[in-house]
Amino acid sequence: MLATVAVSLASMCHLIALVSYGLTATSGIPNGEQGLATGLVTTTQQVGMTIGIPLLGVVAATHEVLDDGVRLVVAIDAAIVLVAAVLVALGLRGRRRTG
Numbered sequence: 001m002l003a004t005v006a007v008s009l010a011s012m013c014h015l016i017a018l019v020s021y022g023l024t025a026t027s028g029i030p031n032g033e034q035g036l037a038t039g040l041v042t043t044t045q046q047v048g049m050t051i052g053i054p055l056l057g058v059v060a061a062t063h064e065v066l067d068d069g070v071r072l073v074v075a076i077d078a079a080i081v082l083v084a085a086v087l088v089a090l091g092l093r094g095r096r097r098t099g
Contacts, residue, residue, distance in 0.1 A: 018045075024092070 026037045056073045063069030 024088075 022038070022041055025041045026034055029037045056077060059076065060066065060069035060073045063072065
């Protein structure tokens with residue numbers, strides 16, 4: 001039961017993050033370039049998944065006890081997300097709109 005709640009919460013947060021990421025990346029872009037911006041955002045996500053998931057899978061599989069490997073991978077992923085969030089926050093600080 002707890003795992004179902006955790007996965008549901010993580011899925012909702014992931015969806016909110018993807019929508020926010022897409023809106024932030026395409027805001028302030030002229031209408032004629034919205035498709036290009038959306039394509040770049042989507043390509044970045046796809047490349048990240050294509051490279052990131054197998055790399056994390058290899059790290060998890062190198063442990064004799066798979067649970068230990070999975071815990072390590074979740075910690076690595078959380079650290080990457082935290083660093084990315086800090087970088088995004090710093091980057092958005094310079095994008096404040098006036099008036």
